[in-house]
Amino acid sequence: MLAETICSAVSAAGLGIAAITAYRKRFLTATRIAAYSLVPVGLVMTGVVDWVSGIVFKPSVWIGFALLAAAWxxxxxxxxxxxxxxxxRGERKAARAAERGAAVEPAASSPSLTSGAGASVPQAKDTGRKKPQQAAAPGDDFSDIEAILKKHGI
Incomplete structure (x- = not known):
């Protein structure tokens, strides 16, 4: 009963404001205000207000909402x-086993300074002139990348 009275008062006030706005020659705005002010009366007449007030003021409904929130x-x-x-767990064990099997040490990126017999190669003196760099073998260029990819299982 109280909700219906409040909705009717809000609608009456809205229609009064719409009438004043129309008097000031703002018809489009007055029409919009009148439309908004008729919504509360329409909700009362359709029974939506009774339904909503029945939900809001019942403790069992709020307990139900609380249980739904807890479940979520x-x-x-x-x-x-x-x-x-x-x-x-089975998938985790398989992933750990794959990691252990796929672990590969990366290859050395710089060439070794020792020959196959273990003797060290003498370093050339710097004469001040720039020498052209020798091209590395194609297999040496990608060995680091291949090691990284194998390490990550790719």
Whole structure:
């Protein structure tokens, strides 16, 4: 009963404001205000206000909403924990085994300064002139990249 009275008063006030706005020759704005002010009366006449007030003022409804919120919270928590852990235990064990098997030490990126017999190669003196650099073998260029990709299982 109180909700219906409040809605009727709001509608009457809105129609009064619409009349004043129309008097000031702002017909488009007055029409819009009148449309908004008729909504509360329409809600009262359709019974929506009774339905909403029945929901709002019943403690059992609020307990139901609280239980739904708790269920949603538990569901989202379990999903977050599941994502953080990864997958199931069997899949985790398989992933660990694959990591152990795929671990490869990266190859040396710079050429060795010793010959096959173990003797060191003498360094050339710097004469001040720039010498053209020798091209590396094609297999040596990508050995580091291949080692990194193998390390990550790609």
């Amino acid at each position: 919270l538990l569901f989202m928590t379990t999903r977050a924990v599941e994502r953080r852990r990864g997958s199931t």
